[in-house]
Amino acid sequence: MSPLRAPLRVLCTGLAGVLLLAACAGQAGPAGPASDGTQPRDTAAAAPPTPAAPGAVTTVATVLQEGDNPPELCLGGVAESYPPQCGGPEIAGWDWDAVDGEESAQGTTWGMFMVEGTWDGETFDLTEAGAAPDDPSAPPDDPRLAPDNAGAAGAGSDAGELQNEVYDDLGGLSGWAENGYVWVTVVYDDGSIQRYADETYGTDTVAVLSALHDVG
Numbered sequence: 001m002s003p004l005r006a007p008l009r010v011l012c013t014g015l016a017g018v019l020l021l022a023a024c025a026g027q028a029g030p031a032g033p034a035s036d037g038t039q040p041r042d043t044a045a046a047a048p049p050t051p052a053a054p055g056a057v058t059t060v061a062t063v064l065q066e067g068d069n070p071p072e073l074c075l076g077g078v079a080e081s082y083p084p085q086c087g088g089p090e091i092a093g094w095d096w097d098a099v100d101g102e103e104s105a106q107g108t109t110w111g112m113f114m115v116e117g118t119w120d121g122e123t124f125d126l127t128e129a130g131a132a133p134d135d136p137s138a139p140p141d142d143p144r145l146a147p148d149n150a151g152a153a154g155a156g157s158d159a160g161e162l163q164n165e166v167y168d169d170l171g172g173l174s175g176w177a178e179n180g181y182v183w184v185t186v187v188y189d190d191g192s193i194q195r196y197a198d199e200t201y202g203t204d205t206v207a208v209l210s211a212l213h214d215v216g
Contacts, residue, residue, distance in 0.1 A: 046200075048170050049192040053119040056215040057188065060132045062086060063094060064110040073115065073124050075187055075211040076173035083108035088173075089187060091115070093126040101131060119188050119212055144181055144207050151180035152204045166206055170197065173211055181207040188212040 062078050064086055065071040071094040074086035083105045096102055102111035116128040143149055153159045159177040167175040170193060172184040182205060186193055189210040197206035 046196070048196045050121045051188060051190040051192050052121040053188055053190070053212065053214065055118075056116055056127065057119050057124075057212040058114065058116040058215050059212050060112065060114045061088075061211070062110055062112050063091060063115070063129075064108065065094075065096075067107045076185075084110055089119075089122065089124050091117075091124045091126055093117070094129070099129050099131075116215060121188075124212075142207070145179055147179070149179075151182075151207070152202055153177060153180050153182050153206070155180065162201070162205075166197070166201065169200070170208070181205065183207045183209065185209040185211055 059073075059075065062074040062084070063071055064074055064084065070090045070092075072086070072088045073091040074088045076088060077086065079085040083103075096109060099111065099113060101113075102109055104110075112132040114130050114132050115124070115126060117124050117126040119125075144151065153162055155177070159180075159182060163175055163177045163182045166172070166182045166184050170184050170186055172186060175182065175184040177183070182201075184197075184206065186208060187210075189208050194206075194208040197208055
């Protein structure tokens with residue numbers, strides 16, 4: 001099984017980054033303020049979990065294959081070059097002959113697809129693939145975006161520094177600061193990554209989003 005290639009670093013502003021993950025790079029900054037304002041966080045005390053999905057999961061994303069390398073499911077940023085550049089977990093069972101709408105250039109083949117399969121914490125094992133919807137549904141309203149439900153991360157430079165720390169700690173696919181929360185998208189969260197973030201950075205500080213969604 002091939003190692004997971006690090007996704008493009010995406011640190012964006014606003015929840016729109018969930019749908020339009022551009023390759024807007026960010027640099028890691030110093031550790032942010034302590035979650036309770038007095039004691040430093042000890043992020044080395046425990047590593048964040050990498051949960052497997054208990055059942056089928058789905059998403060709409062770019063699948064990309066460079067030469068003879070395994071195809072990858074690009075769940076983070078996609079560089080707008082030609083051919084595009086992106087990285088993500090290996091997608092096992094992929095067959096370009098079984099789908100339509102792909103493009104190829106300079107030894108790279110890619111396309112946007114709706115995929116369903118299983119996630120073991122490292123590899124996405126495909127069970128079904130189809131064309132991406134022309135008009136994907138908007139994500140549900142997140143109560144953490146409500147103005148009267150602002151988080152504890154605050155605003156300004158402190159939130160930006162914490163954003164970089166959280167992004168690196170959780171292996172984020174994209175990240176930004178909004179409404180007092182540091183938002184980070186991970187490959188898959190069954191709730192354990194959010195619990196880890198709450199314990200590490202304080203409740204109502206980090207909002208974890210999952211790129212893969214449980215079916216049903």
